[in-house]
Amino acid sequence: MTLTSDDRAEMLERIRTTLSAGPLGRLGLWVVDNGRRTAVLWMFVVIGLGLFAPQVESSLSGAGWQDDGSESVAARKLAQEHFGGNASSALQVVVTGDSVLTGRGAQVIARATQILAADPRVSDVVAPTPGATVSRDVRTAVLLGGARGDTNEMVAAASDLKGPLTALSGHGVQVEVTGASALWSDFNESNLKAMLTSELLSWPVTMAILVLAFGTLVAAGLPLLLTLAGLVASAGSLVLITHVVPVSIWAMNFAMMFALALGIDYALFLVVRFRAARQELDVRPAVAATMDTAGKAILLSGATVLVSLSAVMLVPSPAFRSAAGGIMLAVVFVLGATLTLLPLVLAKLDRRLDRLALPWSQHQRATSPRFAAWAERLANRPALYGGAALAVLALLAAPVVGLRTSMPSIAVLPHDATARVGYDQVQAAFGPGAPAALQVVVPGDQVAAATRVLRSEDGIAMAFPAQPADDGSGFALIQAMPTSGPTSAALSATVDRLRADLPPGALVGGAAVENLDLAAELDAATPVVIAVVLALGFLLLVFALQAPLIALLGTLTSLLSVGAAFGIARLVFQEGWGSGLLGFDAQGFLDAWAPVFFFAMIFAIAMDYTAFLLASAKEHYERTGDPREAMVAALAHSGRVVFAAGAVMVAVFFTFALSGPLPPKEMGIVLGVAVLVDAFLVRLVLLPVLLRLTGRAAWWAPSWLRRVLPEIRFSHG
Known part of the structure; x- marks a missing residue:
């Protein structure tokens, strides 16, 4: 076969493009050159796992x-x-x-x-x-x-x-x-209805924001491709995992949210960069440039999300671990689809991405003039804008000082739920402590001593005669009714005294006590999880950016978003502000699982935006060596993406505050406020200001660190 001069020129160009590309750029080129294989592989993944996906609601625990x-x-x-x-x-x-x-x-x-x-x-x-x-x-x-x-x-x-x-x-x-089993049954049913209702409410808003952000109807549909692939694959995987270990239904609930939110984030970032690159390059070089810049930032973002959520595995609770695992699984699938399937779709659609463009669309612009002007304003008066952002964040976070936590009460259920109606009937007929009945299991030779302790305890209204085990095990069961309800501080004090006074070998249990024990474990685990998340997030940013100071500032500023979110959460859910509008009964506390789990989720989302912004800033600093220009260019290139992605996330999360039982409302308010504050105050104001104020020091690294770490560049070519 004889090659023509055009064929040789094209081959040489393909070779040059491949040689100049980085690892992710070469991955993008391989995907484009092997489009059929990539498409068939994803078809097998989605269809194969999708066969199990319909069983997810019935299979999860x-x-x-x-x-x-x-x-x-x-x-x-x-x-x-x-x-x-x-x-x-x-x-x-x-x-x-x-x-x-x-x-x-x-x-x-x-x-x-x-x-x-x-x-x-x-x-x-x-x-x-x-x-x-x-x-x-x-x-x-x-x-x-x-x-x-x-x-x-x-x-x-x-x-x-x-x-x-x-x-x-x-x-x-x-x-x-x-009882406890009926409570969780009713709650899961109410929660499922709330999730479905929230999804229906959020989709129109989400689609409207996507169309405005992308400027074309064709491009706006791409996040749905990632979301669908990630959701179907993760749902099917969760069903298969249930054959090995139980998986909480919350794993799918949270996975749905994160698959949608991250799918939109990643698609926005990749599509915007591809369209900008395509103005100057052919399709293959544009794919390589996109993957070497935006793709690298997305990989960093996905890694920070996975690292943040992995810390939740430190909590010894099956529901926590499986929920975190479910989110991580969805993130892996969405990340995989973004880095393999999406580049192929972009290359195939190419100019057709701009079909059905809106009349006012400015999709031909590589940067946003509005965010470029905003960046110049921040660069000219960093102290003013930075101080104002800090003041607002401090004001929002101030109420967190008085935050109280406890395990959910019966108030999380709708008033007509059978578990709540039965609970109220039991409490009215037998006393306030009846739903919090204690079960004390003791060796047979300690029954008399344990009974004396129970009957002398002021916090116990009645101790029933011991029931010996009928299987010859030698154990006895003593049931006792406390004087206080399941969520009262008095019950916790009663249990503490009983455990101190009962004879060795006695075990105090009951549904209410299980909640108390989990709450105590969460209180102990929360500082550890927070420390691990912060440390791992910092180390990952140092590894990727090779700039310790800005990595530290990027990590610590996430705490401001967390503080503001939980400050608002205290006012709403502990003090009851807006409870009538949102349709719930304030419990007087925030659910005990919220701090540790929501912290990991907030930090993951915050680091998502941090990765986008700092990766873009590092890219431009590598090109120009000017820290001011790097900050301005980073906002000009990524500010629109962060703004649009944040708006979508806020819309998605706030819809959960409008329907269903209390925990989804907590989730919606806490995560919605966190994203609102983080995207629009921290990442679009405070972090750029810190980049401006620290100047070249933001990107400095000691020589020993540069020798230890591999060189990672965010610029292409």
């Missing part, structure tokens, strides 16, 4: 909010194993009426007993006992369905059985299912 190493979890396991499933995860069926032990009430209890006994996940069914689980006026009785399955199976059992059980209501008798 509804429980797991516990401290695996706690005394209360150990007590629950012993109660389940040796006492007919009479554990904290047992089903509680509340029957109310004029006289629940006779007539229609007795018939309903008998039928409810049959329904419970027929389910293989239910162990012993304990009939209502006068003096214990029958109220003095005989108008309320509690039927207990022992837990044979684990906590996730019992949540599923509550979901399956509450329909048939509540259907027994009528003719003056009411039946409700309550």
Whole structure:
């Protein structure tokens, strides 16, 4: 075969382009040159994993909010194993009426007993006992369905059985299912509805912002490609993982949000850079230049997100670990699609990206004149704008000083949820401490001593006779009713005193105590997680930017966003500001899992924007050597992307504050405020100001550090 001069010229050009490209640029060129292979691979991934995706809601677990190493979890396991499933995860069926032990009430209890006994996940069914689980006026009785399955199976059992059980209501008798398993069942159902409603509310706003940001309808649809690929692949993967370990339903909930948010961020950054490069270069060189600049920043961003979320794995709670793992899985798939599938789509669409352009679109501009002008303003008066931003951030963060946390109360459920109705009925019939019943498992020879301690404790209203294990294990179970409710500080003090005074070998458990133990573990783990996240984020930025000072400032400024978000969260959820507008009952505290989990998520998002801005600044500093010009050019090139991505995230997160139970509202407000503050105050004002004020020192690194680290450049060519 004889090559023509044009063929030889094209081949030489392809070789030069490949040789001048960096690792990510060569990846982009390989993807373009092997488009069919890349497309087929992604088809196999999406279709193969997508076959399992429809099972995600039914496969993921509804429980797991516990401290695996706690005394209360150990007590629950012993109660389940040796006492007919009479554990904290047992089903509680509340029957109310004029006289629940006779007539229609007795018939309903008998039928409810049959329904419970027929389910293989239910162990012993304990009939209502006068003096214990029958109220003095005989108008309320509690039927207990022992837990044979684990906590996730019992949540599923509550979901399956509450329909048939509540259907027994009528003719003056009411039946409700309550207890920890029913609570999580109701909460997961309400949360799923809220997530779906929020998605429906957020999509129109998201699409409008994307169209405005991209300027064309074709380009605006690209983030949907990444989001769809990432969501389908991660959902299918989560289903497969459930065959090895339980995965919390929250893993998919959070993964949906992050897949959408990051898919939009990454698509914006890559598409904007490709369109700018395409003005001066042919398709292949434009892809290589895009991947070597924007692609490198996206890889840094994805790495910081993964590093931040990995620290949550330090919390010994299945729900926390699987939720963080689910988000990380979605990030990996979205990142993979961004760095492989999106370059191929960009090369194939090429000029057709600008089809269906808006009349006022300025998509031919490589930089934003508005953000260039804003950068010049910041550069000319850095102290003024930096001081104003700091003052606003300090004002927003001030309320965080009085923030209180506790595990969620029954108030997280809608008023008509069966678990909440049953809870209120139990509390009205048996006293405020009835829903917080304690289970004390003791060796048989310590029953008398443990009973004396319980009956002498001021925080215990009633201690029931010990129940010996009928399997010969030698254990005994003492159930006690405290004087205070599940979320009161008095209950925590009572449990602390009991654990100090009870004989060695006694284990104090119960659903409320499990919450207390998890809250204590979270309080202990939060400083560790924060320290690890900050350290890993700083080290990653130092590795990528090779500039310790700006890496430190970029990391620490994220704390300002966190402080502002939790300051607002205290006013809204602890003090009740706006509770009527948002439709929730203030608990007087923020849920205990929020600080550690939301900190990791906020930090991940903040470092996402930090990576974009600093990578762009480093790119221009490498080209010009002028720190002022680098700051101005970074805002001119990436400011529009940060602004648009932040606007989309705020829209997505704030929709969660409009529907559903309390935790999604907390998530929406905390993350929405964090993104609002971080994108528009920290990354578009404060961090550029710090770049301006530190000048060349921002990019200085000691010689020993440069010798240790590999050279990483963000400029192309």
